[in-house]
Amino acid sequence: MMKLKSPPVNSLSLELLTEFAISLEKLENNRACRGVIITSSVPKIFSSGLDITEMCGKSMEHYTEFWRAVQEIWLRVYSSSMVTVAAVNGSSPAGGCLIALSCDYRIMAENPKFSIGLNEAQLGIVAPFWFKDTFVNVVGHRIAERSLQLGSLHSAPEAHKLGLVDELVPEEKLMEKAAAVMAQWLALPDHARQLTKTMMRKPVVDRLVAHREEDIKNFVTFISKESIQKSLRMYMEMLKKRKS
Numbered sequence: 599m600m601k602l603k604s605p606p607v608n609s610l611s612l613e614l615l616t617e618f619a620i621s622l623e624k625l626e627n628n629r630a631c632r633g634v635i636i637t638s639s640v641p642k643i644f645s646s647g648l649d650i651t652e653m654c655g656k657s658m659e660h661y662t663e664f665w666r667a668v669q670e671i672w673l674r675v676y677s678s679s680m681v682t683v684a685a686v687n688g689s690s691p692a693g694g695c696l697i698a699l700s701c702d703y704r705i706m707a708e709n710p711k712f713s714i715g716l717n718e719a720q721l722g723i724v725a726p727f728w729f730k731d732t733f734v735n736v737v738g739h740r741i742a743e744r745s746l747q748l749g750s751l752h753s754a755p756e757a758h759k760l761g762l763v764d765e766l767v768p769e770e771k772l773m774e775k776a777a778a779v780m781a782q783w784l785a786l787p788d789h790a791r792q793l794t795k796t797m798m799r800k801p802v803v804d805r806l807v808a809h810r811e812e813d814i815k816n817f818v819t820f821i822s823k824e825s826i827q828k829s830l831r832m833y834m835e836m837l838k839k840r841k842s
């Protein structure tokens with residue numbers, strides 16, 4: 599099991615992304631490990647997505663390093679040879695949702711206050727093509743398009759209805775259910791499951807691998823624009839105001 603632990607809200611900072619990638623690599627290289635459940639040890643939050651402070655007021659070099667780390671974590675989770683189950687035990691916007699979407703199966707705590715979705719548009723930013731492709735592969739083109747254009751965050755019941763999560767279970771049963779799903783998936787021979795997963799996911803993975811440097815350049819150009827920086831600053835202020 600891998601538990602995201604970066605209070606208060608599990609923002610995906612460069613440090614957390616780097617630790618996450620190293621942990622995944624260790625598991626991937628351990629032949630005895632055939633599956634991983636990804637969850638959070640922060641109450642009510644799975645992950646608040648990419649750490650917005652990493653994308654505000656920093657240098658081009660920093661944005662480059664940060665985006666490479668974001669790409670890396672997606673590539674590792676999405677193309678993992680292990681069975682990956684997301685036990686979504688709290689809200690999961692944007693980058694947090696991407697991690698869940700990149701797993702093989704998603705189980706979410708049945709709490710209507712928890713929400714999940716790719717809400718980038720609400721921040722005035724655009725989800726990159728590989729976020730979009732991952733989303734489309736889970737919910738289909740129409741639902742993904744509407745949800746992305748509106749930057750929707752879906753409540754747990756709504757997310758289940760849309761197919762964004764596979765199952766809802768009472769909060770106290772979440773880990774038990776995740777373990778049961780893992781056992782079901784691990785009952786199959788690894789090679790057949792792994793080849794099938796690769797067949798389904800390879801075109802999307804290959805697309806980023808082929809355009810990785812271009813994608814970094816696009817991100818750095820986009821995020822460095824003063825209008826985008828202003829949107830991000832306003833969003834952070836809104837989060838702080840909402841709190842007080």
Ligand SMILES: CCCCCCCC/C=C\C=C\CC(=O)SCCNC(=O)CCNC(=O)[C@H](O)C(C)(C)COP(=O)(O)OP(=O)(O)OC[C@H]1O[C@@H](n2cnc3c(N)ncnc32)[C@H](O)[C@@H]1OP(=O)(O)O
Pocket residue numbers: 606607609610643645646647648649650651689691692693694717718721723724725726816817820834837838841
């Ligand atoms: C032309 C094509 C080019 C393509 C270019 C591609 C460009 C793509 C660029 C970027 C993609 C980004 C994807 C992302 O992941 S962006 C992050 C989106 N995340 C969110 O919108 C979530 C925001 N947070 C919340 O909604 C809430 O915090 C929530 C997670 C629901 C938790 O709520 P609550 O428990 O009430 O906690 P607080 O709101 O009080 O937050 C506690 C403190 O944490 C700070 N915070 C929250 N989220 C983040 C974050 N993502 N990054 C950094 N900091 C965050 C919040 O401000 C509070 O701070 P403080 O205590 O100092 O007030």
